[in-house]
Amino acid sequence: MFAIKRELKLNNFERSLMGGIAGFKRFVYNYGLDLITASWGFEDILFGDSKRIDAIKKIFTQVTMKKPEYKWMKKYPSTVYQSAFIDLKNAFNRWRKGLAEFPKKKSKKKGDSFTVYKTSGIYPSKGKPALPFTNRVVIDAGKSIKLPGLKTFRLKERIDFICSSQTFTISRTADRWFVSFVIDVQKIPPIYHPIEKVGVDLGVKCLATVSDGTCYAMPTTTKTAKTKLSKLQWRNRHKILGNKKLGIKASQKARKYYIKLARNYAKLSNIRRDTIQKMTTDLSRRAYCIRIEDLNVCGMIGNHKLARAVSDNCFYEVRRQLIYKQGHYGTKVEIVDRWFPSSKMCSVCGHIQAMKLSDRVFRCQKCDRTLDRDENASINLENAPDKLVRSA
Numbered sequence: 001m002f003a004i005k006r007e008l009k010l011n012n013f014e015r016s017l018m019g020g021i022a023g024f025k026r027f028v029y030n031y032g033l034d035l036i037t038a039s040w041g042f043e044d045i046l047f048g049d050s051k052r053i054d055a056i057k058k059i060f061t062q063v064t065m066k067k068p069e070y071k072w073m074k075k076y077p078s079t080v081y082q083s084a085f086i087d088l089k090n091a092f093n094r095w096r097k098g099l100a101e102f103p104k105k106k107s108k109k110k111g112d113s114f115t116v117y118k119t120s121g122i123y124p125s126k127g128k129p130a131l132p133f134t135n136r137v138v139i140d141a142g143k144s145i146k147l148p149g150l151k152t153f154r155l156k157e158r159i160d161f162i163c164s165s166q167t168f169t170i171s172r173t174a175d176r177w178f179v180s181f182v183i184d185v186q187k188i189p190p191i192y193h194p195i196e197k198v199g200v201d202l203g204v205k206c207l208a209t210v211s212d213g214t215c216y217a218m219p220t221t222t223k224t225a226k227t228k229l230s231k232l233q234w235r236n237r238h239k240i241l242g243n244k245k246l247g248i249k250a251s252q253k254a255r256k257y258y259i260k261l262a263r264n265y266a267k268l269s270n271i272r273r274d275t276i277q278k279m280t281t282d283l284s285r286r287a288y289c290i291r292i293e294d295l296n297v298c299g300m301i302g303n304h305k306l307a308r309a310v311s312d313n314c315f316y317e318v319r320r321q322l323i324y325k326q327g328h329y330g331t332k333v334e335i336v337d338r339w340f341p342s343s344k345m346c347s348v349c350g351h352i353q354a355m356k357l358s359d360r361v362f363r364c365q366k367c368d369r370t371l372d373r374d375e376n377a378s379i380n381l382e383n384a385p386d387k388l389v390r391s392a
């Protein structure tokens with residue numbers, strides 16, 4: 001399984017359509033949540049959550065939706081409310097298992113999302129096999145996508161190949177809308193890798209240093225964006241932000257500030273995510289075997305000076321992305337034991353010497369070679385002995 005996520009390029013009409021559908025989904029979810037909590041007051045109902053939700057769905061479609069004041073619901077795809085009830089079931093399931101808090105009501109503030117899927121139009125008759133792929137949407141390569149039950153939308157970034165999927169989730173972060181869907185990996189042709197093996201040093205100075213000499217840097221815009229964000233928060237430190245429990249309403253300016261803040265946060269995390277996405281994709285396209293260090297991130301976060309750099313450079317995220325891209329790009333990710341002295345060893349003669357964190361250059365005391373610290377480490381990772389390497 002492999003997920004694709006793209007930003008939608010919407011005009012004002014499409015934007016309000018998406019907002020409307022998301023509002024519909026929110027309405028249905030909260031409606032279901034209200035009714036199920038209310039149903040607990042009746043001790044003679046012995047059904048579990050799932051059956052209760054099914055009964056609520058029946059009330060919704062047969063009574064509520066038929067009321068004239070809810071006529072507007074008819075213009076949205078039925079899969080939206082169907083999936084809202086599925087979401088509710090899952091939320092209750094997770095809560096019962098102790099994996100999540102009690103389901104909360106959806107609010108506009110926290111971002112929106114809804115799901116549409118293709119319902120198979122042709123039902124197989126008795127005794128005949130079901131037609132394959134009748135419930136899948138074929139997605140053409142290019143910069144647009146047809147969503148089931150809705151029209152075709154433009155994308156900001158193209159999809160590289162023909163693929164198919166059944167379920168599409170549309171979500172909003174701040175004021176940007178995204179579509180994501182899962183595709184079958186088997187349908188993607190294998191990719192030829194020009195490089196057999198690389199070592200990758202995930203670093204503080206540079207996001208990633210690769211043993212073939214390339215280096216991926218985190219853009220300096222993150223620094224600017226972060227300064228902007230903290231300035232914004234400081235300047236608005238006295239704003240009355242509203243509190244529902246205490247009955248304090250947020251001021252008009254506070255509301256504007258909320259929007260601005262959310263947009264800034266989203267911008268920052270978008271830059272980071274984009275950079276890491278691009279870097280891991282590029283690397284997975286170029287090299288077959290990718291060796292990375294098994295970082296003791298917990299230990300490093302305890303070290304205060306490194307803490308910010310570590311979380312900024314998102315070690316975990318890089319590793320996670322490289323691993324899940326294995327299936328898609330046919331790569332092999334290998335983890336090098338954390339006790340392997342990749343940054344303390346000379347990549348030329350194997351001499352091991354103490355290195356301070358502040359030492360940016362490795363100067364070998366034995367053979368006098370000088371190399372960039374991260375570059376030296378990445379070469380060592382590439383050549384790490386097999387007994388200290390495990391596959392991810």
Ligand SMILES: [Zn+2]
Pocket residue numbers: 346347348349350351364365366367368369
């Ligand atoms: Zn040496």
